[in-house]
Amino acid sequence: MQMRRALIPIVPLLGAAAVFVIMVALYLGRSLFAPVFLAVFIVSVVWPLQRAMEARLPRVLAMFLTVLATAAVVIAMASLVMWGLNRAVQWAIGNAAAFQTHYQRMDVWLQGHGFYLASEFIHNFEPRWLFGALQRLGVGLQQVASFIVIALVFVVLGLLEVDSTRQKLVRAGRADVVGACRATAAKFQRYMVIRSAVSAATGLGVWALAYAVGLDLAPEWGLIAFALNFIPFIGPLFATVLPTLFAIVQFGFAIEPVLIFIGLNLVQFLLGSYLEPRIAGRRLSISPFLVLFAVFLWSMLWGIAGAFIGVPMLIALMTFAEHHPAMRSWTSLLAGDPAERGRSD
Template sequence: MGKDPVIRALVGLIALVAVGAAVSLAQSIIAPVVFALFIIAIVWPLQRGMQRHVPKLAAMAVTLIVTLLVVGCVLSIVVWGFARVGQWTLANAGRFQSLYGQAGDWLEGHGFILASMVAEHFDVRWLLRLFQEISSRVHGLFSFLVVTFVFVILGLLEVDVFVRQLARTRRGDAGGFMLRAGADIAGKMQKYMLVRTLMSIATGLVVWGFTLASGLELATAWGAIAFAMNYIPFIGPFVATLLPTFFALVQFESFEMAAFVFLCLNLIQFLSGSYLEPRIAGKALAVSPFMVLFAVFFFAFLWGVPGAFIGVPLLIAILTLCAHHEPTRWVSDLLSGQAPADPVALAPEMPPSA
């Protein structure tokens, strides 16, 4: 009997790996469905409010148009920003080559023998191909969005019917549990996207203002990239910080200026992501930073860029389901990243003195 917990743990681990592999292999089907449910949870209040005044199909059409415009604008900003950076890279290819050669000479002078060999084979077209790859991946998201919005259309048509069916479910309190948990998850998704959008706009504006004031070229592009990339926790801000730093080094040919840009951009991202956003979001969206980072990289590994974006919302949804189910509520409390309200719970029980 003592081995039963170990066996159950191993079986659970094997099942988790199998589910992860299945989810990764079925990405073309599962990922659009997950994104469709996420979009429905966010835009449903708009359609529900409009249905009180106009027919259902008209309300759904307006909701879809608004959603497509918003998503299209964000993707267009990303493509435009990286296209501008790619054009600047092409126009200043000689400066990149010269800077890389100087770095190779400096490294070789400090004992890095292979640096000069790498510098001789460096081609600035590597950077261009990198930006082209990023832009092509963003363009590839459009086909993904087509499939997603087909599911969104079908889902919006059936939300009312699905809710009524759940309310009529007679299997214990399963229907009530799903309705309560679903409503809570939808509310948190809406708040998450509202907070994330507000912080992204603020971050983009501050980055634009800073890069403009510091004399860094492509200030508008850096602000646009910072706005769009802020929707992906950790990875997005890192990219939005590292790229302007590298280009500041090329433009000003000064390590001091590049370090200044790097430190200031990191300060902006820290104040936005680690100070302001948690205070605006409140405890409703509290999640352990460790789990946030894990969710971003795990779902990015499974589904690429869409997975990096949807990882945190999926984590919030899973923890919300755990919070509504008594036997698993401890999981939600454990991964919330919040200290217990009862100070007694912070101190372990001391053994009685002899």
């Protein structure tokens, strides 16, 4: 009995050590694990298309058309986003002197009104920092595109093995795992439909606002907002701050940058914080704290690709936990607001 009590404090330490080892392994093997996890996510999302084609076409041809359609969508989105970012970088380089002038004026104004901490930040501001941030964002999105290209190879293999894997699990008596996989795939599909619709609405809203105010690069800001909205919290933040900075350079310290900033926050709040949770409903309700933690955790491990796939990973973990009796109570504790979930159904 005493030995058993002595082992109890060791169990949490062993669990923490195991989690740490797993995190290190995922980080060191990100070039392999990230495409594989992304491939599983893509297979789960496009499987209904594959199954519908298999009813009319040979299996291999259906798989080829499914992968071709997926690649076409990815290439089209990546091309549009990179075009928008390149246009923004070119505009910023062409107005580098204006950037420096306006932020020096902001430094003087902040010092004159006693905002010394903010003034210190502005004083050290260099336009090259902004250019570097835009270029790093572009490089990160290119890495995501390269991950997707590698993932498509795994998608081909995954689409060919979905049925055989399901049959093996059933024969092994693991129907519970099959049920968890089906529930996870259904949530992935719902998540992507909702996220795509909200992202498209966000992009249109940003474009309309920028066009109405007269901000340069209005179509580009709409495309960038559409793409970045797939990354919760971090994406909308960049999609709000960047156009505001460019508006200050274009209009100076006038009413237009204020309108841009307020309008962008209003668009993000109405679509991301109000409309999307009500559309998602109970089946995708997750604590906002967990969503933010997942985004930062996976972005730390895998960069922008991890930030994109962080929420789907969280959805998968919680769905499998829901199908495990010992973990079911924890999923209800970590879910979103029960009152909101009840009203959304």
